Amino acid sequence: MYDFVVVGVGPAGARFSRRAAEQGYDVLALEKGTVGTPLACSGHVSTDIWAFTGEGAREELFQNEIYGARFHVGGPHSTAYPFYKDDVASNVIDRVGLDRHLADLAREAGADVREAHTVTAVTEHDDHIAVVVNGPDGVLEVEGKMLAGCDGPRSRVREALSLPEPDELLHGVLAFSDEVDHENFVDVHLTAPTFFAWRIPRGEAGVEYGLAAPPGVQVTKHFEELIDGYEIDVAHRCSGAIPIGPPSRVTSRRAFLIGDAAAQTKPFTGGGILYGMTAADHAAREINPDRPATLAAYERAWRDDLEREQSLGHILRRAYSLPEPVQRIGLNALSGEIGVHMDRPTSLVSPSHLKTMLSRLRP
Numbered sequence: 001m002y003d004f005v006v007v008g009v010g011p012a013g014a015r016f017s018r019r020a021a022e023q024g025y026d027v028l029a030l031e032k033g034t035v036g037t038p039l040a041c042s043g044h045v046s047t048d049i050w051a052f053t054g055e056g057a058r059e060e061l062f063q064n065e066i067y068g069a070r071f072h073v074g075g076p077h078s079t080a081y082p083f084y085k086d087d088v089a090s091n092v093i094d095r096v097g098l099d100r101h102l103a104d105l106a107r108e109a110g111a112d113v114r115e116a117h118t119v120t121a122v123t124e125h126d127d128h129i130a131v132v133v134n135g136p137d138g139v140l141e142v143e144g145k146m147l148a149g150c151d152g153p154r155s156r157v158r159e160a161l162s163l164p165e166p167d168e169l170l171h172g173v174l175a176f177s178d179e180v181d182h183e184n185f186v187d188v189h190l191t192a193p194t195f196f197a198w199r200i201p202r203g204e205a206g207v208e209y210g211l212a213a214p215p216g217v218q219v220t221k222h223f224e225e226l227i228d229g230y231e232i233d234v235a236h237r238c239s240g241a242i243p244i245g246p247p248s249r250v251t252s253r254r255a256f257l258i259g260d261a262a263a264q265t266k267p268f269t270g271g272g273i274l275y276g277m278t279a280a281d282h283a284a285r286e287i288n289p290d291r292p293a294t295l296a297a298y299e300r301a302w303r304d305d306l307e308r309e310q311s312l313g314h315i316l317r318r319a320y321s322l323p324e325p326v327q328r329i330g331l332n333a334l335s336g337e338i339g340v341h342m343d344r345p346t347s348l349v350s351p352s353h354l355k356t357m358l359s360r361l362r363p
């Protein structure tokens with residue numbers, strides 16, 4: 001009987017496995033494929049990422065540093081409204097490498113991380129959780145005192161335990177050109193219904209073009225328009241789902257969700273790497289596998305930390321759907337230097353941001 005069986009070894013599962021193993025718990029982490037693949041993520045993260053990684057990570061994973069974003073109401077040739085910090089705001093990193101690095105840290109901490117193991121069924125009992133796994137040597141059944149569902153936006157664990165679905169699943173697409181680009185700005189185009197398209201310079205690793213929008217919207221058509229506008233050839237197309245929430249509950253009797261499975265993402269960007277790992281830390285700190293009542297403490301802790309950020313994120317996202325003339329006026333009025341932390345919309349009312357905004361008023 002394991003203390004924790006973890007389903008999915010993305011950033012959330014790897015981080016939780018590492019932290020739980022460091023506390024001396026017996027952790028089995030099951031990944032259906034090869035850690036890090038297939039890629040469906042930009043790997044654009046705040047510099048806080050380096051607080052979650054181990055030795056040598058920056059040298060291995062870093063691709064480019066970003067100071068700000070140029071917002072456009074239209075396509076590539078439309079007016080750009082820059083928002084920037086006077087310091088590095090974010091980094092673009094190798095996302096496949098990040099997942100491998102985080103999984104290695106979990107292994108080093110003592111977690112039993114197994115690739116090519118797909119969880120196909122989960123049953124919750126009064127005193128344990130039973131998990132059916134399809135692995136390279138056939139089907140096996142494992143038992144754990146608790147189960148962590150870290151299996152991404154279309155979580156099988158969430159479905160098996162009848163936990164609430166996220167409010168929305170956006171459809172994101174990505175592709176890459178081989179332009180070498182060390183520029184320090186990303187471009188954001190408010191051309192996709194209710195969300196946006198983007199261009200991210202990745203240094204020597206080329207340039208990424210992407211777009212996300214609700215299903216039903218013609219994502220491919222909007223993406224082709226973006227690529228045509230930039231007059232560039234792209235390759236390695238990939239796509240993935242972005243859950244937007246949060247759902248009303250992410251815990252059951254002996255199981256809990258972390259990361260995309262729990263829609264722990266930023267509603268205004270879809271980014272979830274840092275929220276997922278932050279929630280994983282709350283889970284590892286609060287949950288005792290011998291005391292199911294501690295699940296409530298996890299539910300409280302991650303919401304206390306992130307739910308207000310998500311609520312403000314929803315409000316920011318509404319601006320993507322304003323009429324174009326209103327967007328132009330707003331972008332024109334607000335663009336310039338800002339003091340906002342990209343993961344923390346509440347920092348819009350932080351002293352550093354207010355100071356930056358006030359300093360713009362000085363003659």
Ligand SMILES: Cc1cc2nc3c(=O)[nH]c(=O)nc-3n(C[C@H](O)[C@H](O)[C@H](O)COP(=O)(O)OP(=O)(O)OC[C@H]3O[C@@H](n4cnc5c(N)ncnc54)[C@H](O)[C@@H]3O)c2cc1C
Binds near residue numbers: 033150240
């Ligand atoms: C187009 C796009 C661009 C994005 N860009 C960014 C960005 O720039 N910055 C950012 O912060 N976030 C970004 N995101 C979001 C980010 O990718 C996710 O928030 C993040 O991957 C969530 O981590 P996770 O560990 O919760 O889930 P995942 O990374 O999805 O990991 C889940 C893991 O579970 C495994 N799994 C699933 N089912 C099973 C099963 N039955 N058995 C065993 N294993 C299973 C999967 O194989 C996978 O490895 C982007 C997402 C998309 C779609």
